[in-house]
Amino acid sequence: MKIIQWATGSVGRTTLRRLIDHPDFELVGVYVTNPDKVGRDAGEIAKRPPTGILCTDNIEEILALDADIVIHVPLISVPYDRQNADVIRLLRSGKNVVSTNGFYRPHVHGEAYAGPLLAAAVAGGVTLAGVGINPGVVAERLVPMHAALMARLERIRTSEVFDASKSPSAGLLFDAMAFGADPAIGDPTKGAIAQMYDKLYAETIDYVATKLGTTVTSIVNRHHVTLAPEDITIVAGAIPAGTVAATTWHWDAVFANGVTMEHKILWTASHALSGIGEDVHWVVELDGRPNVRATLALTDPEPDAPPSRPPMDATGAVIINLLPNIVQADPGFFDFPAPNLSGLA
Numbered sequence: 499m500k501i502i503q504w505a506t507g508s509v510g511r512t513t514l515r516r517l518i519d520h521p522d523f524e525l526v527g528v529y530v531t532n533p534d535k536v537g538r539d540a541g542e543i544a545k546r547p548p549t550g551i552l553c554t555d556n557i558e559e560i561l562a563l564d565a566d567i568v569i570h571v572p573l574i575s576v577p578y579d580r581q582n583a584d585v586i587r588l589l590r591s592g593k594n595v596v597s598t599n600g601f602y603r604p605h606v607h608g609e610a611y612a613g614p615l616l617a618a619a620v621a622g623g624v625t626l627a628g629v630g631i632n633p634g635v636v637a638e639r640l641v642p643m644h645a646a647l648m649a650r651l652e653r654i655r656t657s658e659v660f661d662a663s664k665s666p667s668a669g670l671l672f673d674a675m676a677f678g679a680d681p682a683i684g685d686p687t688k689g690a691i692a693q694m695y696d697k698l699y700a701e702t703i704d705y706v707a708t709k710l711g712t713t714v715t716s717i718v719n720r721h722h723v724t725l726a727p728e729d730i731t732i733v734a735g736a737i738p739a740g741t742v743a744a745t746t747w748h749w750d751a752v753f754a755n756g757v758t759m760e761h762k763i764l765w766t767a768s769h770a771l772s773g774i775g776e777d778v779h780w781v782v783e784l785d786g787r788p789n790v791r792a793t794l795a796l797t798d799p800e801p802d803a804p805p806s807r808p809p810m811d812a813t814g815a816v817i818i819n820l821l822p823n824i825v826q827a828d829p830g831f832f833d834f835p836a837p838n839l840s841g842l843a
Contacts, residue, residue: 499821500565502527502593505572506535506543506553508806509598512814513569514544520818527563528553531572557584561591566825569817570597576690578697579611585626589618594625594824596817596832601628602638603701603708604831620829627824627832629816631809632658633702636780636794637761639834642709644782644790653785654706654759660779662744662765664805668734675745675765676723678737686745687721695721695747703751703759712755720748730767743767779809 501523503514517525518541528540530553535543540551554560560568568588575581581599588595595601604612604626619626628634637656645651662671671677674691676684686692696719707714726743729736737743744766751759784790796808824832 499567499825500524500526500563501821502529502560502563502565502568503540504529504560504568504570504588506530506532507571507573508810509571509813509817510569511544512810513571513817514540515546516814516818517569518544518546518549523821525549525551526565527551527560529557529560530555557587561587565593567594567596567821570595570599571817572599574599574694574698576694578694579607582611582615586614586618589615589622589624589626592622592624594627596627596629596820596824598628598630598634598813598817600633600698600701601626601831602633603704606701606704607697616830619831623829625824625827625829625832627820627827628701629820631813631816632763632780633698633705634816636782637702638705638709640782640792640794641706641784644784644792645710647790648784648786648788650787651710651757651784654757655762655781655783655785656760657762657781658764658779659769660763660765661769661805662734662767663730663732663769666733671732671734671765671767676742677732677745677767678735679742681723681725681742684742685723686742687723687747692719692721692747696749699747699749699761703749703761706759707751707753710753710755710757712753712757715752715754717749717751720750722746722748724766724771726767732767737767744771 501517503510506514517523525540528551530536535553536555538553539548541547541549585595604615615626641654665671676686700717703717704714723742724744726737726739726741728739730743747763749761779796780794782792796812798808
């Protein structure tokens with residue numbers, strides 16, 4: 499299988515290593531946005547031996563390549579549809595695209611959004627797939643799997659805790675997430691990122707409803723920030739007392755069959771603000787008969803490994819493991835087979 503790597507950030511470097519190491523995959527191109535990476539060998543970027551594949555920031559060079567699929571993992575854009583023009587060009591050139599930046603349920607945003615993407619995929623005879631952990635696995639795959647244990651389903655609760663204390667990305671935490679900001683002037687839950695997240699996770703909620711054989715009636719967000727009770731120092735910098743130390747992204751949905759869903763993501767500078775143990779990353783709870791509660795944590799076999807490695811490895815694995823399915827899928831939008839949950843009351 500011939501593969502193009504699009505972007506080489508944290509996830510991109512992980513998948514790039516897997517592509518180089520895998521005997522059944524052939525890396526044919528690498529697209530980068532950082533000028534310092536242009537012209538460098540992909541092996542150097544991935545800490546591997548030279549591959550002969552040089553990184554480029556020229557999309558025309560990428561479009562001209564013969565490739566089966568593009569692994570599309572740039573930083574997600576604001577506004578949400580900013581990335582679509584490039585994705586459409588990739589699809590029209592006859593390349594399948596797997597992305598961590600949405601595309602789970604494009605039709606949720608209407609014909610103006612989904613139509614050009616679908617038309618490009620059909621014209622290119624290829625498939626567009628959205629993958630990841632959250633979104634991608636936690637709600638979309640784990641909720642239907644656990645619902646299969648139930649005779650009656652009434653309520654769904656899915657939550658994530660992201661430990662920002664160990665992240666070195668000051669730009670992400672202090673700029674995008676407004677950590678350390680006066681909440682009166684720097685509340686991220688009221689701005690462009692909130693709008694982008696609302697669109698992204700509307701797809702997650704619709705995905706779950708569809709797998710349960712129903713539709714979404716309403717979605718209401720309850721985003722909020724938590725202030726530091728005292729000065730907090732994290733790897734990325736200092737957070738003064740009284741400023742933003744955590745952001746909670748929270749959606750409440752009602753399905754047409756009466757089931758409710760709560761989806762929540764917490765970015766926190768301290769687990770003391772979360773009320774959830776440090777070893778738990780995700781929780782899936784289903785109320786009904788019987789009640790089901792599952793927790794999910796990712797750890798590294800090496801005790802001194804950086805904390806970012808397990809989620810990066812897992813995200814990369816989700817992408818790599820799905821490549822054959824995406825390439826073999828019918829042209830259009832990719833979907834997982836739906837479980838049979840017709841017996842749920």
